[in-house]
Amino acid sequence: MDAGTGLDAGTYEVLRDRLAAQSRMLAERAAALNERRVAAFGSTELTLTGTESIRTEHSCVPRDIVAIGGVLLFGYHVNPGPKPRTAVGDAFALHDRGLNRLPEDAVPGLLDDPAFEREFAALFRYYRGARLRQLRRVEDKLLAVFQTGEKAADIRVLRWALSTDGRAEFLDARGERDHVFPPSHDFTWTEATREDHVLGRHPHISIGGEVFVETVGGTLTVKTEDDTETGAGVYEEPVDEPLQSLADADVAHARVGALILLRVRPYKEDAWRHLVFNTLTKTVVRLDGIGQACRRLPEDQGIIFPGGYCLAMGASKVFDGIDTADLAFERAVRSPNGEDVLFAFHARAAGRNLLLSYNMIRKEIATPLSCHGYALFDDGTLTVLRADADEPSRVHPLQSWQSPYVSDTHAAAAPVGEGPLARVGNADLVRGISDCLSIARAVTDTTPTSAMYETLAASCVRAADSSHWLGESELGTCARPSKRSAPPPNRFSPSSRPSRPSPGRPPTRSPNPPCTSPPSSAASAARHRAPPPSGSSGSPSSGRRRAVC
Structure with missing residues (x-):
C-alpha cells in the first residue's frame, strides 16, 4: 500500500494501463481528425x-531585402570610391518575383519621391561613411536604417507609409x-x-517551494526536496569559487507554464548561468541561450530562444553550427x-537574422534559417538572402521557401x-487537436x-472548456472515453467460490464444483496439438491428469 496515494501496486498498474489505453485512443482520434482538417483546409x-x-x-x-506588394526591394552597400556623390541606385534596387531588375518608379512613391531623393542626398553629403544596415516593415511603415558613425546608436532612419494598393509615401528621416x-523576454525575472x-x-534558496538552489560547497546544485541535511540534488555543476556563502550568489527565476527558468551567477563570476527546471519530469537542463532572448511558445508549450527550444513535455534542443551572437528578438x-509561428531574431551590428518556425501540432521546429535578410510575400513565399559571406560580390544567392505564413487578406480570399x-x-481545430495530442x-x-x-x-478540463466541440460525433468524439468491454469473470474470485455453510446446517454441494488441481503442463500442450490420427479415440480427456475435485 502506498501511503501517499492510498493505492496498492496492483490497483495502480490497472489504472495506469487504462490511462495509457485511453491516451492511445485519444491520439488516434486526434490524428484522424487532423487528417480530415488537412484535407479540408490544407496544410503547408x-x-x-x-x-x-x-x-x-x-x-x-x-x-537586407523586403517585400512590398509583389516587388522585392534589395538593399546593399557599395563602396563609393572617388565618386562625387552616392546615387539611390548605389543602395537600393527593385526586382520582380523572377528577380528581374525593375526601374526605380516601379513602386510609386518609394524610390522616385523627390523628398526621399533630397533626404538621401543630404544623408550621404553630411555622413560620407553612411551605410545601409537594415530594412524593416513595422506595421504599415517601411524603415531604412542607416548607420552614420562608429557606434551602434549612430543611426538615421528613413521611413515610408505603405498602402494596401502597393503604393508608398515618403514621410521623413526621423x-x-x-x-x-x-x-527580448516576454516574462519578468524575480530576484x-x-x-x-x-x-x-x-x-x-527556495524557489516557490518547488525547487531549491545553492552554490555552496564548490558546486551549483538544484534540488527537488526541501532537505538541508543533504547536499545531493538532481543537477550539479562546479563553480569557480568553492568558498562562498549562500548570499554571495545572485539567483533569479521565472515561471513559464510547467517550466521554471533559473538565472544564477555564482560568487566572483561574470557570466550568468541559465537553467530550466521541468516541474513535470523533475529534470534540469542548462540553456544559456535564454539569457540573450527568450519567448513563450503558444499555449505555454515551452520556450524558444536563439538557437534552440525547450518544451514542457521534456524535450529540448540546441542547434549546432549556428552563430547566435548578439541575436535579439x-x-x-x-x-x-494558428498552426505555425515564425520567430525572427536579428543581430543589429552584423545585420544577421535567424528564423525559427514552430509547429503547434507536431511540437517541433523546422530547419533554422540563418540569413542576411528575408522577404515575406502575401502568398506565403519566403525569400531568404543567404548569409554566405560579407565580402563584396556581384552575385548574391537567394533561397525561395514555401511557408504557411500567408497574409490575412490572402487567407480570407480562400x-x-x-x-x-x-x-x-x-x-479552433488546430488549437483543439494540439491540446489533445499534448495530453496524449x-x-x-x-x-x-x-x-x-x-x-x-x-x-483535460481546459481542453474541454476551450474546445466545446471535442465531444461531437461528427468531429471524432475526442472528448468521449473509449468503450471498454467488460473483463471476463474470474473463476477464482470470491463470488465464484462456494459459500461457507452456516453453523448447524449441512453444506450444500455445488453441481459443478471448481477443480482444486489445474491441468498439467502436458495437458495444456495437448490442447494445442494437431488432431489425433484416424483410429484413435480422440477423447478430450486423453493425455490429461485426473483432476481432484
Missing part, C-alpha cells in the same frame, strides 16, 4: 522550392522612434531575497490558422467550405509524478 510546411541569385552592376555587400525592438534562504547543514509571425469542420474553423503525449512521454497527473487533469 516550410519547404525549399528553389535557389536563385540577384546580380548587381557593381560589387557590393548585401544588407524614424528612430519607430525603430524599436520588442522586449531571490533573504526570505527565500533556508538555513541548515546544507542551506539552499525582432518579431513573431503567426500563420492564419473559398469557404461546408460541413462540421468549416463550422468550427481551422484555427503527456501520458506516454513523461515520468509519472503527482505533479504530472495534476497537470494532466487540469489540461
Whole structure:
C-alpha cells in the first residue's frame, strides 16, 4: 500500500494501463481528425522550392531585402570610391518575383519621391561613411536604417507609409522612434531575497517551494526536496569559487507554464548561468541561450530562444553550427490558422537574422534559417538572402521557401467550405487537436509524478472548456472515453467460490464444483496439438491428469 496515494501496486498498474489505453485512443482520434482538417483546409510546411541569385552592376555587400506588394526591394552597400556623390541606385534596387531588375518608379512613391531623393542626398553629403544596415516593415511603415558613425546608436532612419494598393509615401528621416525592438523576454525575472534562504547543514534558496538552489560547497546544485541535511540534488555543476556563502550568489527565476527558468551567477563570476527546471519530469537542463532572448511558445508549450527550444513535455534542443551572437528578438509571425509561428531574431551590428518556425501540432521546429535578410510575400513565399559571406560580390544567392505564413487578406480570399469542420474553423481545430495530442503525449512521454497527473487533469478540463466541440460525433468524439468491454469473470474470485455453510446446517454441494488441481503442463500442450490420427479415440480427456475435485 502506498501511503501517499492510498493505492496498492496492483490497483495502480490497472489504472495506469487504462490511462495509457485511453491516451492511445485519444491520439488516434486526434490524428484522424487532423487528417480530415488537412484535407479540408490544407496544410503547408516550410519547404525549399528553389535557389536563385540577384546580380548587381557593381560589387557590393548585401544588407537586407523586403517585400512590398509583389516587388522585392534589395538593399546593399557599395563602396563609393572617388565618386562625387552616392546615387539611390548605389543602395537600393527593385526586382520582380523572377528577380528581374525593375526601374526605380516601379513602386510609386518609394524610390522616385523627390523628398526621399533630397533626404538621401543630404544623408550621404553630411555622413560620407553612411551605410545601409537594415530594412524593416513595422506595421504599415517601411524603415531604412542607416548607420552614420562608429557606434551602434549612430543611426538615421528613413521611413515610408505603405498602402494596401502597393503604393508608398515618403514621410521623413526621423524614424528612430519607430525603430524599436520588442522586449527580448516576454516574462519578468524575480530576484531571490533573504526570505527565500533556508538555513541548515546544507542551506539552499527556495524557489516557490518547488525547487531549491545553492552554490555552496564548490558546486551549483538544484534540488527537488526541501532537505538541508543533504547536499545531493538532481543537477550539479562546479563553480569557480568553492568558498562562498549562500548570499554571495545572485539567483533569479521565472515561471513559464510547467517550466521554471533559473538565472544564477555564482560568487566572483561574470557570466550568468541559465537553467530550466521541468516541474513535470523533475529534470534540469542548462540553456544559456535564454539569457540573450527568450519567448513563450503558444499555449505555454515551452520556450524558444536563439538557437534552440525547450518544451514542457521534456524535450529540448540546441542547434549546432549556428552563430547566435548578439541575436535579439525582432518579431513573431503567426500563420492564419494558428498552426505555425515564425520567430525572427536579428543581430543589429552584423545585420544577421535567424528564423525559427514552430509547429503547434507536431511540437517541433523546422530547419533554422540563418540569413542576411528575408522577404515575406502575401502568398506565403519566403525569400531568404543567404548569409554566405560579407565580402563584396556581384552575385548574391537567394533561397525561395514555401511557408504557411500567408497574409490575412490572402487567407480570407480562400473559398469557404461546408460541413462540421468549416463550422468550427481551422484555427479552433488546430488549437483543439494540439491540446489533445499534448495530453496524449503527456501520458506516454513523461515520468509519472503527482505533479504530472495534476497537470494532466487540469489540461483535460481546459481542453474541454476551450474546445466545446471535442465531444461531437461528427468531429471524432475526442472528448468521449473509449468503450471498454467488460473483463471476463474470474473463476477464482470470491463470488465464484462456494459459500461457507452456516453453523448447524449441512453444506450444500455445488453441481459443478471448481477443480482444486489445474491441468498439467502436458495437458495444456495437448490442447494445442494437431488432431489425433484416424483410429484413435480422440477423447478430450486423453493425455490429461485426473483432476481432484
